[in-house]
Amino acid sequence: MKALVNTPDEPGYVALREVADPQPGPDEAVVRVHASSLNRGELRLLASRPEGWRPGQDIAGVIARAAADGSGPAAGSRVIALAEQAGWAEAVAVPTDRIAVLDDRVGFAEGATLPMAGSTALRTLRLGGNLLGKRVMVTGASGGVGRFQVRLAALQGARVSAVASDRHGPTLRGFGAVEVVPSPAAATGPFDLITESVGGQRLAEAFGRIGPGGTIVAFGLSSGEPTPFAFPQFAGGHEGARIQTFMSYAAGGGLGADLLILADLLANGQIEAEVGLQVPWTDLRQAVEALQKREVAGKAVLHITADATI
Numbered sequence: 001m002k003a004l005v006n007t008p009d010e011p012g013y014v015a016l017r018e019v020a021d022p023q024p025g026p027d028e029a030v031v032r033v034h035a036s037s038l039n040r041g042e043l044r045l046l047a048s049r050p051e052g053w054r055p056g057q058d059i060a061g062v063i064a065r066a067a068a069d070g071s072g073p074a075a076g077s078r079v080i081a082l083a084e085q086a087g088w089a090e091a092v093a094v095p096t097d098r099i100a101v102l103d104d105r106v107g108f109a110e111g112a113t114l115p116m117a118g119s120t121a122l123r124t125l126r127l128g129g130n131l132l133g134k135r136v137m138v139t140g141a142s143g144g145v146g147r148f149q150v151r152l153a154a155l156q157g158a159r160v161s162a163v164a165s166d167r168h169g170p171t172l173r174g175f176g177a178v179e180v181v182p183s184p185a186a187a188t189g190p191f192d193l194i195t196e197s198v199g200g201q202r203l204a205e206a207f208g209r210i211g212p213g214g215t216i217v218a219f220g221l222s223s224g225e226p227t228p229f230a231f232p233q234f235a236g237g238h239e240g241a242r243i244q245t246f247m248s249y250a251a252g253g254g255l256g257a258d259l260l261i262l263a264d265l266l267a268n269g270q271i272e273a274e275v276g277l278q279v280p281w282t283d284l285r286q287a288v289e290a291l292q293k294r295e296v297a298g299k300a301v302l303h304i305t306a307d308a309t310i
Contacts, residue, residue, distance in 0.1 A: 056087025072096025
């Protein structure tokens with residue numbers, strides 16, 4: 001079969017090559033991949049991972065071979081999955097506890113936007129407990145995870161403040177944000193939960209907006225900057241507040257169940273899948289450059305086609 005393989009010392013990021021077919025374990029199903037969305041984190045790995053590494057996590061497709069142990073969807077089922085790697089390929093083996101059935105009403109491109117961004121949004125918000133009537137701030141709200149966080153928090157009955165530039169205001173308000181502000185300092189607080197993915201000065205400002213007993217969930221560092229803070233920032237109106245880090249790879253089991261929640265919400269029109277760019281997988285470089293220039297509103301999706309040439 002064909003797959004995109006890492007080539008860090010060559011132009012073009014990756015190369016399309018013939019590779020061995022997947023050899024699934026007893027609890028793994030083989031997914032014939034139709035679409036895969038790109039995550040900024042995995043794009044950064046292209047320059048650092050060795051020759052031959054196989055990227056690709058967010059996938060949507062059809063079960064080509066069900067798991068031998070009887071777990072997971074049957075052959076022929078339409079699914080989404082969060083692969084650990086190697087998803088930019090015609091087929092990939094995925095543990096069944098990382099797979100969810102995709103409703104026929106949802107296209108593969110839309111489904112492929114859910115696994116990493118959607119599950120991260122769902123799980124970071126879950127750390128805030130019951131959000132009904134709570135005040136929630138989402139920094140980095142214009143990003144893939146942030147947009148899902150705004151929508152999911154609003155669906156749970158939270159009053160959501162989104163931190164993003166003005167041009168994203170109409171979209172984020174449409175998702176349920178009650179205000180869109182340029183910085184955490186400008187938001188109407190205090191907040192019970194703040195999801196923070198920027199770091200640096202943004203995270204320092206978030207310290208001053210968290211309410212007593214509130215939680216800041218730090219799950220990213222898109223600014224690449226250190227965060228200055230001091231203990232007094234957690235006193236005088238912030239008593240009992242805490243910072244909790246979130247890493248998707250250490251978030252525990254139950255991923256398939258969370259993916260099914262997201263897939264059902266998408267099928268029922270309760271959340272939106274924003275596909276900002278769709279290209280054949282042979283045009284990966286176009287998608288990477290568009291993401292690096294921040295020209296894509298939403299997710300960039302690769303369409304995996306069996307007739308691609310090497």
